[in-house]
Amino acid sequence: xxxxxxxxxxxxxxxxxxxxxxxxQDMNHNYMYWYRQDPGMGLKLIYxxxxxxxxxxxxxxxxxxVSRSTTEDFPLRLELAAPSQTSxxxxxxxxxxxxxxxxxxxxxxxxxSVL
Amino acid sequence: xxxLEQSPQFLSIQEGExxxxxxxxxxVFSSLQWYRQEPGEGPVLLVTVVTGGEVKKLKRLTFQxxxxxxxxxxxxxxxxPGDTGLYLxxxxxxxxGNTGKLIFGQGTTLQVKP
Numbered sequence: 076x077x078x079x080x081x082x083x084x085x086x087x088x089x090x091x092x093x094x095x096x097x098x099x100q101d102m103n104h105n106y107m108y109w110y111r112q113d114p115g116m117g118l119k120l121i122y123x124x125x126x127x128x129x130x131x132x133x134x135x136x137x138x139x140x141v142s143r144s145t146t147e148d149f150p151l152r153l154e155l156a157a158p159s160q161t162s163x164x165x166x167x168x169x170x171x172x173x174x175x176x177x178x179x180x181x182x183x184x185x186x187x188s189v190l
Numbered sequence: 191x192x193x194l195e196q197s198p199q200f201l202s203i204q205e206g207e208x209x210x211x212x213x214x215x216x217x218v219f220s221s222l223q224w225y226r227q228e229p230g231e232g233p234v235l236l237v238t239v240v241t242g243g244e245v246k247k248l249k250r251l252t253f254q255x256x257x258x259x260x261x262x263x264x265x266x267x268x269x270x271p272g273d274t275g276l277y278l279x280x281x282x283x284x285x286x287g288n289t290g291k292l293i294f295g296q297g298t299t300l301q302v303k304p
Contacts (some may be wrong), residue, residue: 077268078234079232083219110294115199115296115297116296117194117278117294117295117296117297118233118278118280118294120291120292123291133291134291145194145207165232165233167232173210174225174282175219175220175221175222175223175280175281175282175291175292176221176238176240176282178222178235179233179235179292181231181233181234182232182234183230183231183232184231184232
């Protein structure tokens with residue numbers, strides 16, 4: 076059972092470079108999310124999607140872009156990487172979205188450093 | 191400022207001890223969830239509480255949702271080294287205008303020494 080798969084696991088970027096964090100899920104979930112986790116700050120929602128072709132901003136969307144061309148895939152694009160984007164990024168999915176009662180399934184994360 | 195404040199932020203105890211982790215807010219939540227996260231992995235859902243005053247038990251873990259739905263606690267009895275990890279609470283605020291998106295607390299790092 077693969078669940079939510081994220082690649083790469085680790086990445087180091089130089090300031091100004093771009094990259095795409097990949098996320099795919101095999102549970103046929105409509106809802107997908109991108110979070111970033113910084114020490115002592117919990118998880119902050121970057122973007123989310125309620126289905127193929129539909130995305131919306133979360134709490135901290137600046138500097139990021141997403142697309143959702145299929146149910147399975149939800150890549151996160153960083154343009155012009157900045158040191159403030161150094162973080163651990165988690166992709167998650169859920170079958171439903173029910174006022175915070177939905178069960179989120181998380182990937183194992185991408186640790187990104189921007190130097 | 192964190193909408194959901196967890197305390198303590200760090201906890202180091204000996205195997206067999208009991209502990210309680212708190213998740214507090216001034217806002218009312220329609221539900222609260224608790225996740226556990228191990229190093230190098232994503233969070234895993236432990237429980238969801240939805241009714242004020244609700245208590246749920248998961249083996250040695252007891253979760254409680256406050257009567258006013260503004261706070262929650264996680265109590266672990268006779269902690270074991272396998273309980274070591276980061277515990278996160280998360281909730282969606284109730285009331286009109288709120289989007290239902292999950293908000294996470296900053297986490298409590300628990301270390302249980304053998």
